[in-house]
Amino acid sequence: MPSEGDNFEAVVQGRRPEAVAEFHEDTSLIKRFQHALHVTPALVPLVVLLVSIAVFGLLLGSKFFSASSLTLILQQVQIVGIVAAAQSIVIMTAGIDLSVGAIMVLSSVVMGQFTFRYGIPVEISIACGLLCGTICGYINGWLIAVVKLPPFIVTLGMWQIILATNFLYSKNETIRSQDIRENAPLLQLFSTTFKIGADENGRGGASFTVGVIFMIGLIAVLAWVMRNTAWGRHVYAVGDDPDAAQLSGVNVRGTLISVYVLAGLICAFAGWALIGRIGSVSPTSGQSANIESITAVVIGGISLFGGRGSILGALFGALIVGVFTLGLRLMNADTQWTYLLIGVLIIAAVAVDQWIRKATA
Numbered sequence: 407m408p409s410e411g412d413n414f415e416a417v418v419q420g421r422r423p424e425a426v427a428e429f430h431e432d433t434s435l436i437k438r439f440q441h442a443l444h445v446t447p448a449l450v451p452l453v454v455l456l457v458s459i460a461v462f463g464l465l466l467g468s469k470f471f472s473a474s475s476l477t478l479i480l481q482q483v484q485i486v487g488i489v490a491a492a493q494s495i496v497i498m499t500a501g502i503d504l505s506v507g508a509i510m511v512l513s514s515v516v517m518g519q520f521t522f523r524y525g526i527p528v529e530i531s532i533a534c535g536l537l538c539g540t541i542c543g544y545i546n547g548w549l550i551a552v553v554k555l556p557p558f559i560v561t562l563g564m565w566q567i568i569l570a571t572n573f574l575y576s577k578n579e580t581i582r583s584q585d586i587r588e589n590a591p592l593l594q595l596f597s598t599t600f601k602i603g604a605d606e607n608g609r610g611g612a613s614f615t616v617g618v619i620f621m622i623g624l625i626a627v628l629a630w631v632m633r634n635t636a637w638g639r640h641v642y643a644v645g646d647d648p649d650a651a652q653l654s655g656v657n658v659r660g661t662l663i664s665v666y667v668l669a670g671l672i673c674a675f676a677g678w679a680l681i682g683r684i685g686s687v688s689p690t691s692g693q694s695a696n697i698e699s700i701t702a703v704v705i706g707g708i709s710l711f712g713g714r715g716s717i718l719g720a721l722f723g724a725l726i727v728g729v730f731t732l733g734l735r736l737m738n739a740d741t742q743w744t745y746l747l748i749g750v751l752i753i754a755a756v757a758v759d760q761w762i763r764k765a766t767a
Contacts (some may be wrong), residue, residue: 490703493702500645507696508568511689514692515575542564544670551660617682629716704752
C-alpha cells in the first residue's frame with residue numbers, strides 16, 4: 407500500500423495517488439491462448455490428432471478415412487495406450503518409470519507359465535500375474551519414496567532385474583497361440599472382437615476388441631479420478647512441489663508408493679492384453695513399450711517436470727503415433743519418415759510445454 411509520502415509525490419507530479427498501486431495484466435491474445443493451454447493441457451495433442459486425421463484423410467481418401475482403418479489404429483495402440491496410462495501418473499509426480507515394459511512382459515509370462523507349467527487354473531494364474539506387476543510397482547515406489555533414490559536410477563535398475571528374471575524364469579520359451587486357444591482361451595480375452603455397423607455377411611463396419619474397450623475405459627476412469635478425487639489432487643501437488651505438498655498435509659510418501667503400485671498393476675493388465683494382441687506368451691515381446699509409452703506421454707502434453715497434464719493427453723499422444731504410422735504405411739512411405747516425424751513432435755511437445763509453463767511463472 408502506498409504511503410502518505412508517495413501520495414504527496416504523486417499529487418505534486420500531477421498523477422492520481424491510486425496510480426502508484428495499479429497493475430496491468432497482460433490480456434493479449436497470445437497470453438490468453440497460453441493460459442488456455444495451461445488450463446487444458448490435452449488441447450494441443452487433440453488438435454494435432456484431428457489435423458493429422460484430416461490431412462491423411464484428404465491425401466488417402468476412403469483408404470484411410472474409414473471406420474475399419476480408424477478402428478485399426480485403436481487396435482494397434484491399445485498396448486501402448488494402457489502402458490502410457492501407467493507412465494502418465496508416474497510422470498505427473500515428476501518421476502519416470504523405465505520398467506513398465508519389463509513389468510508388462512513378466513506379468514504375461516507369469517500368467518502363461520503358471521497355467522501351462524504348473525497346471526494352475528487360468529483364473530488364478532491371471533490373478534498371480536496381476537499380483538506380480540503390483541509387487542514390482544511397490545518395490546519401485548518403496549525405493550523411491552522411502553529410501554529416497556532417484557526414480558530414473560531405480561526404474562532403470564528394476565528394468566534390468568525384471569528383464570533378467572523374465573528370461574531366467576521362462577527359459578526363453580514361448581507358449582504357442584494354438585495351445586492357449588485350445589487350453590486357456592481366457593488368456594486371450596483381450597483379443598475378443600466384435601463389430602459395429604457390419605452388414606449381414608459380417609463385412610465392413612468398425613471392429614473393436616476387448617483390449618480397446620479396456621484401454622478407453624481405463625483412461626476415462628483415471629481421468630475422472632485425477633480430476634475429482636483427493637488422491638488425484640495429491641498426485642498433482644506432489645509433482646508440482648513435494649515440499650509444499652508435505653507442508654499442506656499431503657502424505658507424499660504414501661502418494662508416491664500408491665502411484666507406482668497402481669502403475670505396476672496397470673502394466674500387469676497390459677501384459678494380459680499383450681497375450682491377446684500377439685496371441686502367444688513370449689518373453690521377448692514388448693521390448694519397445696518403455697520408449698513408446700514415454701513418447702505418447704510427451705506428445706500428449708504431460709509435463710516431464712510433473713504437476714501438469716491430463717491422462718487423456720496420453721491417449722491422444724498414442725493415437726497420433728498410430729495415425730502417422732498407418733497413414734505413412736498406406737502411402738508406401740519409408741518407415742524412417744515415421745520416426746523422423748515422431749521425433750519432431752516430441753521436441754515440439756517439450757518446447758510447447760516450456761512455453762506453457764511460463765504462463766504461471
